[in-house]
Amino acid sequence: MTRLKSDVRHPIHVSLNGEPVAGEAEPRTLLSDFLRHQLGATGTHVGCEHGVCGACTVVVDGMLTRSCLTLAAQVDGCEIKTVEGLAPAADRLGVLQQAFRRHHALQCGFCTAGILMSLDHYLARNPAPIEAEIRDLLSGHLCRCTGYTPIIQAALEAAAQLASSKKETSDA
């Protein structure tokens, strides 16, 4: 294992939403701070810095990850996906994001990025979830505004839409 000098900033190279980017981090720098303050990807939010609230959730090499419990130095060379990478285009929302908007599944929007990342990751692997599964998945996220129900509804509707569009594609 490489030993990093504690008082030195080390170069970190990652793929962020498909684009190669680089920054510098002290060994103690959290991934959440690195993303936000070094790479300018401020869509990932920090709510508790002890892994409970889920706001900072990102995907690292295909794994859901609390970026507040991960050091930037740990992800050197990794592929990272954040909320900024969810929309198909800057002026167009993805299926899941649109469902959130339709269902008023967010109010202040501070916790939303983490929830979207968990759902995006989950729905890609579990195309036909039931409500209990979505509730179980999202029990690792805290939202203080919505009371959660609209989030669950949006997730289920998005899952159905994604499944039917996939079916159409494969039928074609």
Added chain:
Amino acid sequence: MVQAAVQSANSVDQSGDKPWVGRSIERVEDAALLSGRGRFIDDLGVQPGTLHATILRSPHAHADIVSIDVEAARRLPGVAAVLTGEQIKAVTTSLVVGVKAPVECWPIAVERVRYVGEPVAVIVATDRARAEDAAELINVAYRPRAATVDPLGAIAPGAPVLHDGFPGNLASDRAFRYGDPEKAFADAPHRFSIDIRYPRNCCTPIETYGVVASHDAGEDAFEVLANFQGPFSIHTVIARALKVPGNRLRLRTPPDSGGSFGVKQGVFPYIVLIAAAARVTGRPVKWIEDRLEHLTASVSATNRATTLAAAVAADGKILALDWDQVEDCGAHLRAPEPATLYRMHGNMTGAYDIGHVRIRNRVVVTNKTPTGLNRGFGGPQVYFALERLMQRIAIGLGLDPLDVIKRNLIEAGAFPYRTATGALLDSGNYQDAIARAVEQGKLAELKARRDAARAEGRLYGIGFTAVVEPSVSNMGYITTVLTAAERRKAGPKNGAQATATVGLDPVGSVTVHVASVPQGQGHRTVLSQVVADVFGLEPKDIRVNTEIDTAKDAWSIASGNYASRFAAAVAGTAKLAAERIAGRLARIAASQLNVEAADIVFAKGFVASRHNPENRIAFSRVAALSHWSPGSLPDDGGQTIRETVFWTPPELTPPGEDDRINSSLCHGFIFDFCGVEIDRTTLQTRIDRYVTMHDCGTILHPGMVNGQIRGGFAQALGAALYEEYAYAEDGSFLTGTLADYLLPTTTEVPEPEIFHMETPSPFTPLGAKGVGEGNCMSTPVCLANAVADALRVADITLPLVPARLAELVRGAEPPPPAGGVAAVPAREADRRLRGEGQASVRGTPEQVWAMLLDPATLQSIIPGCQRVDKITETHFRADVTLGIGPVTGRYRADVELFDLDPPRAVTLRGSATGALGFGSAEGRIMLAPDGSGGTKLTYSYDAAIGGKIASIGGRLLDGATRVIIGQFFAALARKAGGGGASGGFSLFALLAKFADRFGGRR
């Protein structure tokens, strides 16, 4: 005339199209928030050279500051300043205190700390990490004082006194009398009484506080960006504390705010602190609060001890109420407290027609975090007592609880109704609302479910609550805390100025600005609907800005996002502003179209003649005229470029000579009922069904109204079942992480069944009333009533955690069986850690023994150890830096060895102190040959901790302890000659664990 034309335009001109108001359109806010482009305070860049602050906080609930040694911290490269109370005091004045008393209220401890988490020093450095490094180098010597955390305990004789200016810890004591309560009680056949302890909790937004401040020495002017939420009466408090006139404090808010629920009002002492730091350093300073700070020391709702008695007739009719409220505002009475106690003053009779009321209100200070705004604001505390009492009356008289509620409701024909304590209830039909809820919510079916469950021996109960939800606070209500004579001297305070600005630009597009400072409530969307309806446009044509800049924008002390004032006051004011411009546009269009202004309608992007719709002109063309050709405007029309309206309802009068106060403008009505089942084994409460009926007047956006109800319900459910800001008796804060302060998640929150009826308010421009806080008032007591019904118990205290219900049902838990090492006699209050374990290390017991007693070895293997000094053969001192969860800190440990039995056993006893906590511990380590040349260590320990570190929950502490012990033994094993010490432990662990970190109390 013009006004009439505009108004008829709104309804007719849509030519069959529905108005936008009342429709659940998609929110304009969402696209950015859903794609990571929100602009919350910590997402915004800062000026190059901006410094970053961190705050060193008190681990003690009550102590004198003997000395603060900041030299090492100041010398650390990158540190710009270390400011203690003394330095802050030099550039500020005390924050104003909400009652007349000779006390000071600083945003940082001055000579004495009064609650765990109180700021002791502000460290400003080139980056946050550097500032935190420096904070660890500050040595503060405290002389602890006795602490008081219970409101009734604080006013008992002999309690430790926090402020000399509040003798006996009493900040205010007022008695009120309305009607003839003494006679009513004397004449009544029945008297019922209830004692309530309402706990401390907080709506806990996921985004914490943030402040960026700078100071221009040339003009002595401050610029502050903060996720403050209002009320902007606090602007005057901040400016005064910073010793500048209001026009030299430019306070701005970021475009997005990550939830507030009242809580971000409490950022204001930190605005003072960070602005002072900016002034001292001459550089912009930024501070973002962390979660531990937020839970420990931001703000919370008040906890309250209430005794409520009712004089009751035989049929359940309440003749009089007698309130005795003791409000715990924490260590300082910060503005706007004691507002939590007085916000409900006009509504102390709830939804009921009760003519005689007596009230005694006492405000006390305790060694806990100062309180402030929190969703529901006084409502949960009042309704918990009132609605619990309603159930007790029903049980006492052998009546149905719902019948007792119905018997006391204000008559539908009585509105507007003046309550005994002065509120003017604007409108409602409470009987109808209840009837609809019972019908639509299927109460009969729920009762059948309960009966069936009970027949099977299950614990099932039903609760009811009727609540009047006040909204749009009268800024004068807080002066009810003063006597009439004091009020005369101070001058009248009343009203609530809402403001909105509507502007038309040179191409005729419409801009709206309000000072409502939303934190996620979708104000921009609703305002676009309201204004689109006035101009016959679509919401997408209206651009709304809700950021506030006190240097440029229209605002008043009532501005901000609190008291559920948006829909009722702010949205209505925006409508008034748009209508003023529309009226002028109608005159312009009338002259251009050659028709009377009364014939003008606004629809589908055109201004047209009602009678001849083909005779029309594009809205944008009329709208732009004021810019391009003011000379062609009708003489009497006035400009149409920008209109700012200030609106304050005349009903919001100051308190009268008789202390009656119309504390709020609007009064919605809520009727809730629910069925809960309590597991006989685990005593976990499960909500089977929850029905909530709301009458919030005219609904502007049904989706958002339901969003407010669901969100409030979820927070109330947390308050009822899980959440409490818990303090040990010594004032240690015990719930400093979200693993200890439990917020409900997707798996705990069911969907409430929501029903509506709409009785418009006659006092607001749109007929809307507030809706955001109601369930925070109704739901905790509704659930408590259901649980009381299920368990058939009289006294219920929140939160309804299984352990508390177990005590109710089964009595107190017996003490655990004796065993383990002899414990240090611990104060009840401390958080205790006990444990035992084993580890194997290479080397003989003699070798290991020698290592464990050698300072150099210890220093190299104790996790985080900077140095170990051997004072005597059996006395060590160590400096250790350890992190547990979010809490990293430096500790100075003092450890002595007893009962030495070399090389077989030793007892360690010690204490530790650090910025993050203090504690004491005792442990015993035994060494024995493991039969293969190594040593087997067996250990046990018993530690008690206090201070900041105590706020980390048992789970985190235990986990961290295991990790640290593991690290210790791994290091010991390495030192002992390689090999893996698996699952190690040791003297060290002891050292590290007990002594160093958690360590001792003194």
